[in-house]
Amino acid sequence: MTRLSRRxxxxxxxxxxxxxxxxxxSAFAKTIKVAGIYTQPIQQKWDARLHEALVAxxxxxxxxxVFSEKVANTDYVRVLREYAEGKADLIVGEAFGISRxxxxxxxxxxxxxxxxxDPFKPHGDNFSVFDNYxxxxxxxxxxxxxxxxxxxxxGMVGGYPIGEVNRLFNAFMAGALSVNPDAQFxxxxxxxxxxxxxxxxxxxxxxxxxVDVLYAERAGVVDAARDKGILAxxxxxxxxxxxxxxxxxxxxxxxxxxxxxxxxIDQVKAGSFAAADYKEWTMMQKGGASLAPYYEFDGQIPAxxxxxxxxxxxxxxxxxxxxxxxxxxxxxxx
Numbered sequence: 001m002t003r004l005s006r007r008x009x010x011x012x013x014x015x016x017x018x019x020x021x022x023x024x025x026s027a028f029a030k031t032i033k034v035a036g037i038y039t040q041p042i043q044q045k046w047d048a049r050l051h052e053a054l055v056a057x058x059x060x061x062x063x064x065x066v067f068s069e070k071v072a073n074t075d076y077v078r079v080l081r082e083y084a085e086g087k088a089d090l091i092v093g094e095a096f097g098i099s100r101x102x103x104x105x106x107x108x109x110x111x112x113x114x115x116x117x118d119p120f121k122p123h124g125d126n127f128s129v130f131d132n133y134x135x136x137x138x139x140x141x142x143x144x145x146x147x148x149x150x151x152x153x154x155g156m157v158g159g160y161p162i163g164e165v166n167r168l169f170n171a172f173m174a175g176a177l178s179v180n181p182d183a184q185f186x187x188x189x190x191x192x193x194x195x196x197x198x199x200x201x202x203x204x205x206x207x208x209x210x211v212d213v214l215y216a217e218r219a220g221v222v223d224a225a226r227d228k229g230i231l232a233x234x235x236x237x238x239x240x241x242x243x244x245x246x247x248x249x250x251x252x253x254x255x256x257x258x259x260x261x262x263x264x265i266d267q268v269k270a271g272s273f274a275a276a277d278y279k280e281w282t283m284m285q286k287g288g289a290s291l292a293p294y295y296e297f298d299g300q301i302p303a304x305x306x307x308x309x310x311x312x313x314x315x316x317x318x319x320x321x322x323x324x325x326x327x328x329x330x331x332x333x334x
Contacts, residue, residue, distance in 0.1 A: 030269070031061065031062060032063055032064070032089040032090060032265065032268050033063070033064045033066075033086075033087060033088045033089045033090075034057070034065050034066075034088065034089065034090045034092065034265075035065075035066050035067065035068075035083035035086070035088040035090075035091045035092070036050060036054055036065065036067035036091075036092050036093060037068050037071055037079050037083065037091065037092075037093035037094075038050070038051065038067065038068065038070070038071065039070070039072065039073065039076070039096075040069070040070065040193065040194070041069050042067070042069045044193065044194060045219075045236045045237045046132070046193075046236060047094075048237065049236065049237070049255050049256070049257045050092055050093075050257050050261075051067065053256070053257035053258045053260075053261040053262075054067070054261060057258075057262065062265055066083075073097050073098050076093075076095075076098050076102070077098065077101045077102070077105060080093070080102060080105045081108075084105060084108070088112060089112065089113065089268050090112070090114075090265065090268050090273075091113070091114050091116075092115045092261070093117065094116060094118070095116040095117060095118040096117060096119065099118050099120050102114070102116060102127075103123045103124070103127055106124060106127040110124070110126055111126075113128070113264065113267070113268050113273040114126055114127045114128065115128045115129075115130065115260070115261075116128070116129055117130055117131060118130075118131070121277065122275035122276055122277055125275055126273065126274075126275060127275050128264065128273075128274075128276045128277070128278055130260055130277075130282055131163070131164050131279065131282065132164055132236065132255045132289075133167070133282045133283045133288070133325070134168060134253045134254070134255045134282070134283075135167045135170075135171035135323050135325060136171070136284045136289055136323045137253035137289050137290060137291040138168045138169075138171040138172045138175070138215075138235075139171040139175040139312070139323045140175060140253075140313060141172055141175065141215070141233045141250075141251060141252075141253055141291070142171065142172040142173060142174060142175020142176040142177075142178070143175045143179055143305060143308055143309050144175075144233070144250060144301060145175070145176050145213045145233055145250075146175065146176030146178070146179040146180040146183050147179050147180070147301070147302050147304070147308075148213060148250070148302070148305070149176075149180070149183065149212055151210045151211070151212045152180060152182055152183050152184060153183075153184050153185075153186070153209065153210045153334070154183060154185050154186070154211060154213045154214075154215070155185070155186045155187075155203065155206035155207070155211035155213070155215070156169050156172065156173075156185065156186070156187050156214070156215040156217065157188050157189075157190065157199050157202045157214065157216065157217060157218055157220075158187075158188070158190070158217040158218060159190060159191075159192060159218050160191065160193075161189050161330075165189075166326065166327050166328060166330060167325050167326055167327050168217065168235065168253065169187065169215070169217070169330040170324075170326035170327075170330050171323050171324070171326070172215050172233075173330060179305065179308065184334040185332060186206040186209060186211055186332050186334070187330050187331060187332045188206065188332075190202055192218075193218075195220070196218075196220030196223070198220070199218040199219060199221050199224075200223050200224045201224075202221075203216075203221045203224035203225065204224050204227075204228070207224065207228050207230065209334075211230070212230045212231070213231050213232070213233070214230065214232045214233070215233050215235070216234055216235060216243075216249070218235075219243060222234070222243050222244065222245050222248055222249060223244075226247075226248045231249075231250055232245065232248050232249050232250070233249065233250055233252065233253075234249045234252025234253070234292065235252060236253070236254070237252065237254065238254060238292045239252045240252065240292065246295070246296065247296060250294065250301070251291055251293065251295075251297070252291075252292040253289065253291065254289060254290045254291070254292050255288070256288050256289065256290065257282070259281050259287040260282055260288060263278070263281055264278075284313075284317060285316070285319070291309070291313070
């Protein structure tokens, strides 16, 4: 019989056809061993997205899951090898800064699947890569920011000027310019992935120049917006609900790793895992990115801006509209 995906099994079970599904999916019945390796605490929102997706798979009975957090790059290869020696079926983590070394480990354990955050191409037969491609909802946020700013001056505070951040800022700016061609931007990078006081200070400095809307790529920016009574837009997680953003954060560009993780698990269980770029699995069409609800701002956003966002979102999902991926470092325009 034809092997069915785990999602098909769940759908058949809901329809009362469990016996048929289970009878044809023995390869998907067992759990697999998955290890997560994170350089930051799992509370740090980038790593949190991976961890939460793996916890969900564990709770669904798909996997056995163990993880290590706060693993420095200098220790990362050792931990990778320990999990490989421990017979993990799939290892999920991040290889930024140690890509060459991580690929050597994958070469030594060809029977293990690796799904790693990495800016470079897939490697060999078993080293797949991903990054957060949430530039599409960032473009949508830019439309809202450009429509809601009264001064036409928009600020952005990020961690480092690397591709995964640059593409978000560039898309946000493009969205704002699509509704306000005269919009101006202040761009600052704080040189840290987690330094809320420094991010807050950078945001204060931008506000002093006339900025009345902020893109909070880093924690700390929302606090500055709250203190100064201006609006903010969130990044990766729902900063309205998760980072004290009520009455401050209009919406957030969300990153979801459930689809990517689910695809990798399916492939490992089917024995068909291959080195691939998972970029598309972190974009809107496959459920890897979305725009958070507007919450208390729903009635405050201009109707024409909401309508434009809805239309562009629909066009993105249908493939009619493509948001450009621009990894070049964005610059302030005033």
